[in-house]
Amino acid sequence: MDIKSREVRITVHGLTLGMYVSRLDRPWIETAFLMQGLKISSEDEVAMLQRICNHVWVDVMLGASPDPRYLAFEDPAEVRQRRAAAEVEALRKTQWTPQVEVQQELRQAEAVHASLEASIDEVMTDLHSGKRLDLERLKDGVDAMIDSILRNPTAFVWLKEMKRRDNYAYQHAMGCAIWAASFGRHLGLERAELQLLALGGLLCDVGKTRLPEALLNKRTPLGPDEIELVHQHVQHGLEIVDSTPGLSPKIREIVATHHERHDGSGYPWRLQGSDIPIFGRIMGIVDSYDAMTCVRPYASSRSPHQAVTELYQQRGTLFQAELVEQFIQNCGIYPTGSLVELSNGQVAVVTDVHSLKRLRPRVMLLLDANKAPLKQFRVLDLGEVEQDDAGQPLSVKGGLPTGAYGIDPVELFLH
Known part of the structure; x- marks a missing residue:
């Protein structure tokens, strides 16, 4: 039974x-x-x-x-749905607007990104060697990151996409922190709440530092016993945060519940619906989205567009529908860093997402209609440009998988 x-x-x-x-x-x-x-x-x-x-x-x-x-x-389903929608709306306490253009913020964000990168590396190295979690070191980097995201959220998301690394643990911790802060900003959370979400993103998988590296780096499917070991990272994470003075109970909630699922199919507590704390529900979406778009030892990465599509398909089952819809409003149907094909056959990478025109992002053109590299990259804002050079209607035809046509954004833009 x-x-x-x-x-x-x-x-x-x-x-x-x-x-x-x-x-x-x-x-x-x-x-x-x-x-x-x-x-x-x-x-x-x-x-x-x-x-x-x-x-x-x-x-x-x-x-x-x-x-x-x-x-x-x-309660009837419609009553539960109204209650859940009201809970999401109650999160909105302020309205954040961009203070600078993304190109201007990129210059400041790059230095902050490098500093936070160094902090994460040092903290993870300490934890692997059995040392205690240095919370203050992480807080400094998170505060600077939140300042950047409040000025313009796109810059940090763009840097995260462009500066992919082979180390999944690092990449995923950074990605969860960035997306959590960006999503929280979109939801209208106050600054102190954004700090809690970002720190929770950095620490949600901290318990994996106590798992064997051979298990985490395994490239073949895990067996039932190995899956159970991986699931224990939640308990390991709770032990680490419980031994860290000055850590908010909200962060503990995030670590404890980010693998719970709306339909009760998650772990370790099998919570469901509103029994999952709201920050845990938020982090569940963020964690899943970033994991899908990261390069993992055991699975190929999905494009940002593919990941958004999968989240949308899981709304109301694995994840609360209202939160999924808000997350997609935040990152767009074609998130920053997505490769897309335009209606005229040109290929581009999304560099910014408009809050009101989610299907018409700002892009950088990379390939011409024949899929040959352009001699010079060209920025095009589809929110303002509605026709191509031939006078034909111009739009995004669809998303492309990561690496389509041999395109490596890191090689293109960082070297």
Whole structure:
């Protein structure tokens, strides 16, 4: 029998000794219980659950069945959807607008990017050697990054895409921090919240520093036992952050819940819907998007456009639909760094995304209609230019996979 079909939702007033509580109406990590899942053995445990919860789920195969008088039925789907949408809207406390053009910000962002890169490398090296997490060193780099993203969010995203490295752990930590801050800015979070999200992005996979490198670098599919070991990085991460003085509980939430999924299929707590803290839901999307676009030892990378398409297909199942839609509004249908083919056959890379014209980004033309390299790259803003040189309507025909036509943006723009 499937575990979900064995679970019954009841009000806490119906709890009795001998019941097995499998889920709460809040994350287990917010409670004093050490493990998810509890066989009630004392009145003190009943009292604690009644104090912190309104309803719980009990597994009737692992413990006593409830009195039918205390059954608590789920709210209708439309009620849950309205509540979830309101929760996302409540995040908006301010409206950020670009202060400078992306070309101007790139000059400052490059120095900040290099400094944060060095900080991440040093902190990861320390953790691999058993040293403690140097939170202050990361905070300095994150603060400077947030300043840059608030001035213009595109510059850091562009640098991240152009400065790909072979080290997945570094690349993914940097990517999660950048996308978390950029997404939080789009959602209207205040600066202090952006710092928490960015630090959470840097640290969400910090527990992997305690896993064998051979496991993390394996290029063939993992077996069930190996997958279980990888899943343990969440618990390792919690041990690291819990031993770090001055770290916000919000960051702990992110580390603990960024692999939870909207439909309850995630790990390690099997939380679902609004039981997942909102920052954990945000980081789940960010973590998945960046992982898909990174070069991983065990999987080829997807183009940013392919990753956005996959997230859209997973809205309402793996991820909260309202948050997915907001994330796509933030990064665009064709995110910065995407290779695209235009309606006239030319090939370009997206360099900026318009907030109101998501399908008409600013691009840099790389190849002509015959797919031959242009002698000189040319910047074209499709938000302003609607026709090509021949007077024909000009638009993005579609996204291209990473490396299409042998194009390597790093080689093109950094050497």
